[in-house]
Amino acid sequence: MKSLTELYRCGMGPSSSHTIAPENAARAFLSEHGGLDEYKVILYGSLAKTGKGHMTDKVIARTFGNFPVAVEFNTDKKDLPHPNTFDIIGYSGGAEAAKWRVSSIGGGAYKVKGKKSSSPDVYPHKNFREIADYCEQNNIRLCEYAEKFDVPDIRNYIREVWAVMQDAIARGLAADGVLDGGLNVKRKAKTLYETNNVFEDGMTRENRLVCAFAFAVGEENASCGKIVTAPTCGAAGVLPAVLYYYKNKYHYTDDKIIDALLTAGVIGNVVKTNGSISGAECGCQAEIGTACSMAAAALGELFGMNINQIEYAAEVALEHHLGLTCDPIKGLVQIPCIERNAVAAMRAINAVNLANFLTDSRKISYDMVVATMYKTGKDMSRIYRETAEGGLAKAYVSTDDIGGE
Numbered sequence: 120m121k122s123l124t125e126l127y128r129c130g131m132g133p134s135s136s137h138t139i140a141p142e143n144a145a146r147a148f149l150s151e152h153g154g155l156d157e158y159k160v161i162l163y164g165s166l167a168k169t170g171k172g173h174m175t176d177k178v179i180a181r182t183f184g185n186f187p188v189a190v191e192f193n194t195d196k197k198d199l200p201h202p203n204t205f206d207i208i209g210y211s212g213g214a215e216a217a218k219w220r221v222s223s224i225g226g227g228a229y230k231v232k233g234k235k236s237s238s239p240d241v242y243p244h245k246n247f248r249e250i251a252d253y254c255e256q257n258n259i260r261l262c263e264y265a266e267k268f269d270v271p272d273i274r275n276y277i278r279e280v281w282a283v284m285q286d287a288i289a290r291g292l293a294a295d296g297v298l299d300g301g302l303n304v305k306r307k308a309k310t311l312y313e314t315n316n317v318f319e320d321g322m323t324r325e326n327r328l329v330c331a332f333a334f335a336v337g338e339e340n341a342s343c344g345k346i347v348t349a350p351t352c353g354a355a356g357v358l359p360a361v362l363y364y365y366k367n368k369y370h371y372t373d374d375k376i377i378d379a380l381l382t383a384g385v386i387g388n389v390v391k392t393n394g395s396i397s398g399a400e401c402g403c404q405a406e407i408g409t410a411c412s413m414a415a416a417a418l419g420e421l422f423g424m425n426i427n428q429i430e431y432a433a434e435v436a437l438e439h440h441l442g443l444t445c446d447p448i449k450g451l452v453q454i455p456c457i458e459r460n461a462v463a464a465m466r467a468i469n470a471v472n473l474a475n476f477l478t479d480s481r482k483i484s485y486d487m488v489v490a491t492m493y494k495t496g497k498d499m500s501r502i503y504r505e506t507a508e509g510g511l512a513k514a515y516v517s518t519d520d521i522g523g524e
């Protein structure tokens with residue numbers, strides 16, 4: 120498993136696979152092959168089908184800056200190594216001088232065909248069972264495990280991650296207006312934050328505020344604001360929403376929040392290593408399901424739960440997202456994505472509440488649900504994996520017909 124610096128990435132939305140990874144790959148390509156006459160980037164698969172809505176072409180043009188670059192959308196090519204594949208080609212004197220075939224594998228990570236990954240595995244264990252056994256044998260918590268094996272300054276890195284998460288919430292709560300893209304989606308975080316429910320009690324207030332925080336990050340992401348992949352851009356609101364609400368409610372210190380983020384990171388890393396965090400590969404269960412699982416584990420850490428309870432909470436959170444499709448309307452990370460962050464944040468809290476009572480009777484391990492999620496994703500029809508060809512994307516006519524989202 121790789122460092123949590125590879126899981127939590129600070130960057131511009133709206134999509135880790137469609138914007139952060141192409142941007143980073145283009146930058147790396149230019150550092151090796153800068154100064155050529157011209158460049159071409161060809162997007163395939165899901166990148167080609169939803170790249171316009173996700174603004175992939177704009178990010179690539181911005182990254183190439185003054186270098187001339189053409190971006191092509193090729194929706195016909197089959198037999199791709201990954202549903203999110205693209206070529207970066209450099210030309211000199213009219214001839215091809217350099218070419219990378221790149222797979223955007225989720226959460227902003229990418230692989231270049233024929234090149235060795237530059238990021239080493241830093242964790243010695245491969246799945247949750249191995250990690251849990253190690254923690255129990257050494258009497259340490261999951262956050263201590265992460266600190267023991269990750270890069271030396273991981274705590275400071277996570278401190279910065281938390282700062283970016285909080286900034287995104289603050290910006291999102293202050294913003295008004297309509298999101299770009301043509302769906303006429305109004306920002307709702309501010310309204311949710313400022314307006315009481317008709318029957319506001321402790322529970323409905325908690326739900327409203329958690330949702331406001333999740334909407335805030337989701338709306339910032341949709342408008343190309345700076346967010347943290349957790350584990351992706353599309354699902355970036357779930358974890359910060361839950362942590363921000365409970366930090367304010369119980370006044371947890373930043374150090375305690377960092378422990379929770381480290382714990383959530385271990386959970387996300389298990390999915391990334393043994394399953395997938397890519398909507399194009401396994402549907403939204405891989406993005407929002409994993410985010411919900413991470414948020415449940417983080418909350419378990421804040422509440423001082425033991426490792427079995429944290430595992431149960433994370434497992435419940437992912438189990439009840441199994442089969443969730445990725446069907447963003449117009450390829451924009453807006454509907455269903457933003458609202459889905461809020462629903463998953465509430466579900467994470469419920470999973471932790473259940474873990475308080477039901478952990479001893481559980482039958483499903485975290486590793487089992489991760490493997491099942493991956494298999495389910497592979498079995499899922501291609502139209503439900505970030506192609507905008509099925510589900511809501513297909514059913515959508517106009518928000519004006521139904522009075523809104």
Ligand code: SF4
Nearest residue numbers: 353398403406445456
């Ligand atoms: S539907 Fe889910 S997986 Fe698909 S783009 Fe939206 S958040 Fe990501």
